[in-house]
Amino acid sequence: MSIINNAHAGSSVRLLNLIDRVLSRREGKPIARGELIEACRPESLPGTDTAAKRFEWNLNFWIEEGLWVEDDSGIHMPSDVESGQALSGRVLSLIIKNASETDITQGSRTEPLLRNICCLLAQDRYTFSGGEVLKSGAAGNCAEAINSRLPSSMSINVSNEASTLLEYGDFLGFLEPIEDSLIVDPTRAVESVLGKIFLGNKDLPAKEFLVSLGRYLPILDGGIYREVVESLMLDKGWTKPQFPQISSSLSHALFRLNLGSKITLEQRSDDVNSISLVLPKEKRTASIIKYREA
Numbered sequence: 001m002s003i004i005n006n007a008h009a010g011s012s013v014r015l016l017n018l019i020d021r022v023l024s025r026r027e028g029k030p031i032a033r034g035e036l037i038e039a040c041r042p043e044s045l046p047g048t049d050t051a052a053k054r055f056e057w058n059l060n061f062w063i064e065e066g067l068w069v070e071d072d073s074g075i076h077m078p079s080d081v082e083s084g085q086a087l088s089g090r091v092l093s094l095i096i097k098n099a100s101e102t103d104i105t106q107g108s109r110t111e112p113l114l115r116n117i118c119c120l121l122a123q124d125r126y127t128f129s130g131g132e133v134l135k136s137g138a139a140g141n142c143a144e145a146i147n148s149r150l151p152s153s154m155s156i157n158v159s160n161e162a163s164t165l166l167e168y169g170d171f172l173g174f175l176e177p178i179e180d181s182l183i184v185d186p187t188r189a190v191e192s193v194l195g196k197i198f199l200g201n202k203d204l205p206a207k208e209f210l211v212s213l214g215r216y217l218p219i220l221d222g223g224i225y226r227e228v229v230e231s232l233m234l235d236k237g238w239t240k241p242q243f244p245q246i247s248s249s250l251s252h253a254l255f256r257l258n259l260g261s262k263i264t265l266e267q268r269s270d271d272v273n274s275i276s277l278v279l280p281k282e283k284r285t286a287s288i289i290k291y292r293e294a
Contacts, residue, residue, distance in 0.1 A: 002112040003061075004156065004165045010061035010109070011164050012054065013171050015040075019059060020087050023068060023077050030074030033059075065110070067094055089192040092172045096218060104225050105154070105232070116146050116156065116165050117174050118219050118229035122238065123149065124248035126184045129280045133181035136163035149233045174219070187253040189217060191262055198291035203266075206275040209289045210246070221250050244276045244285070251277035254286070264290040 003010040041055040063070050095110040104111050124130045136142050142162040147155040169175035173188030193216040214223035257263045271287035
């Protein structure tokens with residue numbers, strides 16, 4: 001069942017982090033399932049039978065997804081995990097890879113997370129430029145933000161799904177906290193794939209950069225998941241920005257990465273392939289994007 005439902009397996013970001021931290025510290029050495037459970041969830045901790053089972057539900061889910069490996073030797077990290085690679089980046093790459101051959105409108109494991117993040121990223125109103133924020137809880141607006149733009153068959157509920165969606169959005173780098181709320185801002189997610197996009201290149205034409213970014217993060221402008229979700233949103237009255245204008249959320253991310261000296265946005269005169277960024281008090285164009293390696 002869906003990862004964004006807090007009653008289903010895979011939904012706990014805290015347990016995800018906890019288990020991965022234990023396995024990472026073992027540096028590839030397997031651990032028996034019982035030992036891992038005891039290390040992470042002492043027998044005296046769960047208050048109910050459901051709480052006692054929740055740990056293994058989450059453990060099993062991510063083993064099935066391929067984040068960790070369980071074999072005759074025990075549970076351990078996959079051999080191809082790069083040292084120092086952030087858990088959020090690994091999870092994001094994994095769920096995109098696993099969903100690559102499925103219909104994002106039909107899947108019921110990680111697909112609801114991906115399509116709902118697409119929906120939020122496409123809505124300029126919840127960005128820094130738009131001025132509105134996202135909140136969960138009974139008085140929150142997260143469920144309405146999704147349900148007003150997607151078919152009723154894809155609706156989420158306030159009690160079980162909205163808060164988990166926002167938690168995962170923050171964890172994966174698509175949302176940023178502001179006091180007790182969040183805004184749509186994919187800066188951290190974009191930054192996590194810059195090295196792959198610019199592999200072998202110091203700079204790229206802006207349009208080519210967007211195409212490559214959409215391959216690694218198909219949730220963003222021009223990506224295959226985003227295109228599918230946007231087609232559904234059009235039927236609900238949403239208006240899509242026309243190229244060369246990009247979404248407010250991606251505009252904000254590129255602007256932040258430029259300010260943080262991760263990339264440089266350059267404009268060359270009369271470049272018909274320039275992209276147009278939507279910023280709070282201005283519009284800015286870029287025809288070349290340069291990577292500034294650390």
